[in-house]
Amino acid sequence: DAGITQSPRYKITETGRQVTLMCHQTWSHSYMFWYRQDLGHGLRLIYYSAAADITDKGEVPDGYVVSRSKTENFPLTLESATRSQTSVYFCASSEQGGTEAFFGQGTRLTVV
Amino acid sequence: SQQGEEDPQALSIQEGENATMNCSYKTSINNLQWYRQNSGRGLVHLILIRSNEREKHSGRLRVTLDTSKKSSSLLITASRAADTASYFCATEREGAQKLVFGQGTRLTINP
Numbered sequence: 001d002a003g004i005t006q007s008p009r010y011k012i013t014e015t016g017r018q019v020t021l022m023c024h025q026t027w028s029h030s031y032m033f034w035y036r037q038d039l040g041h042g043l044r045l046i047y048y049s050a051a052a053d054i055t056d057k058g059e060v061p062d063g064y065v066v067s068r069s070k071t072e073n074f075p076l077t078l079e080s081a082t083r084s085q086t087s088v089y090f091c092a093s094s095e096q097g098g099t100e101a102f103f104g105q106g107t108r109l110t111v112v
Numbered sequence: 113s114q115q116g117e118e119d120p121q122a123l124s125i126q127e128g129e130n131a132t133m134n135c136s137y138k139t140s141i142n143n144l145q146w147y148r149q150n151s152g153r154g155l156v157h158l159i160l161i162r163s164n165e166r167e168k169h170s171g172r173l174r175v176t177l178d179t180s181k182k183s184s185s186l187l188i189t190a191s192r193a194a195d196t197a198s199y200f201c202a203t204e205r206e207g208a209q210k211l212v213f214g215q216g217t218r219l220t221i222n223p
Contacts, residue, residue, distance in 0.1 A: 031209065
């Protein structure tokens with residue numbers, strides 16, 4: 001199916017565990033983004049990527065790692081999950097960095 | 113820090129009325145966009161206005177941009193129950209290939 005998909009939709013993990021959130025897009029968009037959404041903070045940019053093998057930090061990158069070996073995939077890894085990383089995570093893609101962005105359905109992550 | 117700030121944070125109106133939301137930002141921009149988010153869903157792009165444009169229309173949506181005041185407004189005319197959602201403005205700063213979002217306005221349309 002065409003579009004942008006995130007997996008899993010829901011995840012519960014324990015403090016200190018590593019967890020990876022997946023994002024896949026079928027448009028061959030150059031840019032991909034990871035945001036987190038928390039009450040009172042709106043959406044905050046974690047990391048973004050302008051192309052395969054090119055990534056850059058956003059507003060809140062600490063505690064997260066990204067990679068982009070293929071244009072269509074942009075996984076986000078929490079190396080050692082903390083309770084403060086409980087949030088809803090959204091992946092997005094766009095043809096260029098500041099143009100119309102297409103969002104996935106989100107991953108609700110709970111760290112206990 | 114957030115680039116855009118929406119005002120009001122929450123808005124409740126009757127079906128058929130017009131809804132106006134405002135967005136202020138801090139730095140020079142290339143464009144400003146508005147997105148809608150239904151509860152539990154991802155964001156959906158509504159409209160993009162470039163820094164050299166002052167007004168743009170799309171269906172029942174009207175967006176204005178005042179770069180001298182660093183502000184934008186989104187007007188939804190003849191509101192419907194289906195317009196109930198959160199609305200976010202996002203800006204692309206000059207020289208930055210990314211969008212920065214505000215905190216959003218939660219709009220409720222009462223039947």
